[in-house]
Amino acid sequence: MSEQTIQPDSHLPQQQNFPPTPPSEPATDLAKMSSNSTTTSSSRLGTSSSEQHKHIWVITGPAGCGKTSVAEFLESTYSLPYLEGDTFHTPENVKKMAAGQPLTDADRWDWLILLREEALKALSTPTTSGVIVTCSALKRKYRDVMRVAAYHHPHVRVHFVFLKASESVLMDRVRARQNHYMKDYMVRSQFESLEAPTREEGDVLSVDASGSSAEVQRLALGVVDKVMQADA
Template sequence: MTRRSTVIVVGGPAGTGKSTQGELFAKNLNCPLIEGDDLHPKENVDKMARGQPLTDEDRWGWLKELSEVASTKALDENNESGLCVVTCSMLKKIYREFIKANAIQASELNFRFVFLYTTFEELVKRVESRKGHYMKSEMVKSQYDIMEIPKDEELGEAIPIDTTNKTPAEIFEEIITKVKFT
């Protein structure tokens, strides 16, 4: 029996540590990492840099591209791990469903959505400490307001992780103990 490839989407609002956790996954599981922010079209980046929140319409093309790129990497025969990690805010359940539905060869893939979250105040503090990123602290509220932490019907495939007062290593350890890769 051949193993099913898995796309691991690390999400949550800005400042939760998506990139850090994605890097830890890639390093520890020897798998490719796709930084979702790098796939945003210029129009989206410019809009966020101006302090304007993205709408659902702004996100659909980006989410489709992200899904296709991540699923292609996970299924690549040269990818011995059979895994691909991608960072993406995936703030709403409908976004998680869309990512899954738009994957290349979706029926041959597992999806695991790791949803990182913390308090609003902590997010603002973390985003304010970042230098050179287009996402400014004024944008945190718009993400926090629409955030849908995975609930019962998503559990197993989507895992909520509270990052409050935890180090990146502690968060990663919690994720690894909760995520089922098959």
């Protein structure tokens, strides 16, 4: 895996004005299908270059990596709105996952577009500087769908906080869960689908998620805080 995991005292590379990558098919068609809602969001958010950047923080990684824990910690630390991605799945998607059936790309497109539009809607409040979204975003084309949020909003920045840990560590964590639709055998499926971010994806911040919940929260806070300070 070629991306660099960021430790708390590491120097964060200078933030790039990373141009969103055009989504792979069929995400491109679906992005076009949602253009009306994106345009509507654009009129609410405005596009003045003098405005302070607004940030969409997408907390990503396979099941068991600690997405919810990190998102809730960032929510309380920064007082930002938080969208739990799982709650936006259709009942059909939840039923499939509960039955141990991996979701297909077709199952995910509308869900990803909904998350993107809800994130933009959350940013439409003038006093809101950012929003936190949890989404596994295992494949680059899934991340590309979220990147579309910045297409018509020059002052919006999309960032992915990628929580990285070994399959065995995440398997143990998921096995310890109770009353959750994601089962341990789904971790294997997610690792088979995982397209780990590379350096080419300059909007991805990798965090070592193999430690305790508090340690992972601290590392995630460190990378987010550096970006926030650079933008202040």
